[in-house]
Amino acid sequence: MTVPGGKHLEVTLETQVESVNLAEEMCLRVAEAAGFGEDDCYRIGMSVREGVINAFHYGNQERPEKKIYLALDITAEKLIIHVLDEGIGFKLTDVPDPLAEENLLSTSGRGIFLMRAFMDEFDVVPGKTGGAEIVMSKKLPAGGDFNSNSETERGGASRREA
DSSP, rough: OTTSSSSEEEEEEEEEEHHHHHHHHHHHHHHHHTTOOHHHHHHHHHHHHHHHIIIIIIIIIOTTEEEEEEEEEEEESEEEEEOSSOOOOOOGGGSSSSTTGGTOOOOOTHHHHHHHSSEEEEEEOTTTTTTTTEEEEEETTTOGGGOOGGGGEEEEEEEEEO
């Protein structure tokens, strides 16, 4: 999928802990190239990290035969990130509110809370693999000129990571 007037990058990740750092690093490089500042890069990196951890742990249940799919799209307005697992999926309404008094000592729901707080848009939809697909985006900073950055001319690239 190529975004009209934008860039697209897809990576298939293995269901292993190392994929979390790999996904975060890749997204940080793209965010920096798109002109995001240090604070927004931190927020984007943390959101990707939480999304991939959820896909690894909850979605794929740490089963190495399953894959995690990460896609980034840059349009004229925003960076859109997709994290897709091969699990059974879930509904956002089923995730406990980490701020509710009865959940304050539980870690469940904190990753989704952070992704919602750090990104401009956040949703979970049924994935084409049957699992869950997290879709989140961050508006590009004013004056960002990603489309002229030749170092990141990898639109349409697809590679497989170990």
